[in-house]
Every structure is written in structure tokens, then in C-alpha cells.
Amino acid sequence: MLPHALERVPAWCRGWKESGRLVLLLDFDGTLAPIVERPEMAAMPAETRTALERLMAMPGVQAAVVSGRGLADVRERAAIPGIAYAGNHGMEIEGAGLHRMHPDAVSARPSLEAAARLIEPALAAIPGAFVEDKGMTLSIHFRQVPPERHDEVRDAVERVVRGDGGLHVTTGKMVIEVRPRVDWDKGKAVLFLLGHIRPPFNAPVLYLGDDRTDEDAFRALA
Known part of the structure; x- marks a missing residue:
């Protein structure tokens, strides 16, 4: 121990x-x-x-x-x-x-902007969910979303990111992040x-x- x-x-x-x-x-x-x-x-x-x-x-x-x-x-x-x-x-x-x-994160900026444009309307019908654009990553916050709708937030984000091989999704405390696929x-x-x-x-x-x-x-x- x-x-x-x-x-x-x-x-x-x-x-x-x-x-x-x-x-x-x-x-x-x-x-x-x-x-x-x-x-x-x-x-x-x-x-x-x-x-x-x-x-x-x-x-x-x-x-x-x-x-x-x-x-x-x-x-x-x-x-x-x-x-x-x-x-x-x-x-x-x-x-x-x-x-x-x-440098690879800088190059991924157009992909992040495109993802944000798709994620924001996908979350519009879910109260409390919102996208924070941090320049090199996106944070999708759902701390204020009713628990029974958390999966909807995750699904909406993953559907968008699935279409861009240069991005990937990670999770934190009541936040989903979209990051460039860099090591x-x-x-x-x-x-x-x-x-x-x-x-x-x-x-x-x-x-x-x-x-x-x-x-x-x-x-x-x-």
C-alpha cells in the first residue's frame, strides 16, 4: 500500500x-x-x-x-x-x-471549430449542457444537466467526433473533452x-x- x-x-x-x-x-x-x-x-x-x-x-x-x-x-x-x-x-x-x-494541436484547430459548430446545435435541446471552446480543446460541460440525460450529451458529442479521425473524446468530472488526437x-x-x-x-x-x-x-x- x-x-x-x-x-x-x-x-x-x-x-x-x-x-x-x-x-x-x-x-x-x-x-x-x-x-x-x-x-x-x-x-x-x-x-x-x-x-x-x-x-x-x-x-x-x-x-x-x-x-x-x-x-x-x-x-x-x-x-x-x-x-x-x-x-x-x-x-x-x-x-x-x-x-x-x-504544433499538431495548432494544426487541429479547424477540426475543433467544425466540431463545435456541430455539437452546439446538437446540445441545444438539453438544458444545462454547453460547449466551452478553449482554443486547442473543447469542453462540453453537463454538471447542470439532469442525470437521466447525461447519456444524451455523451452520445451527441461522440456522434460528431466519430466522423473526424483527427479528434478524440476524453472524460473528466462532469465534463467531456474533445481533443486533437496527439500523443x-x-x-x-x-x-x-x-x-x-x-x-x-x-x-x-x-x-x-x-x-x-x-x-x-x-x-x-x-
């Missing part, structure tokens, strides 16, 4: 002291900010912001927010100086001397970030996340 995370705190502190570095990789929704009914309502609580700012002021601390949100959106909502940001599950990365957009996820994004910032081998690397997409990062760092 894996140890509880809190049991590892002394080892992390020891590694931080010995290496002089601590790397924090943080999801946004459900981790830095509570889950809310609509994505535009999400905000980081003041006490969380204060704690993160205090951490960033400590020697040797580096941090990145790794989110499914679009890069500009998560950067605006987090707005912590000195932090790097990975948006759209790492397809967009900015900070720590980086500015990267996955990239939060796991590959955090390894890319770590390869760039090059922390010492014994520096603690902590990833905090609450959704299915964060499991890609957990596996990459295991």
Missing part, C-alpha cells in the same frame, strides 16, 4: 533542504480552486493564494499550474508571479523561459517542464491534482 502523502512530508522537507530545490506542480480546478457550477465562476480562495505566494517567496521553490483550462484563462485566474503555466493539458506552456504550443497529456507536459528546469535528482517533485487527467501526471512521475 502506498503511504499517505502527509507521511512523506518529513522526507520532502529533507530533500528540499539537501537539494535546495522544491518543485510544485498543481492542477487548478478542484485543487487550487473549488469546483463550481460553471467554469467562469472559478476563483482561487484568498487563503490558498496567500499560501502559494508564501511558498514562492521561499528559496529554491519552483511551481507550475498544469490545467485543462486554456493557457490565458488559467494564467489570469492564478496570476501568481514566477509560476509557469501549462494549459489545455500541457498543449500550451508558458513560463520558466518557455513559450510552447504543440500528449499532463504526464508528458510535466516531464517536458522538468526537463527544462532541470531540478537536482534529489529535489522533491510534488504534483497535486484531483481529476482523471491528473492520473497521467501521477503515472509519469511514479
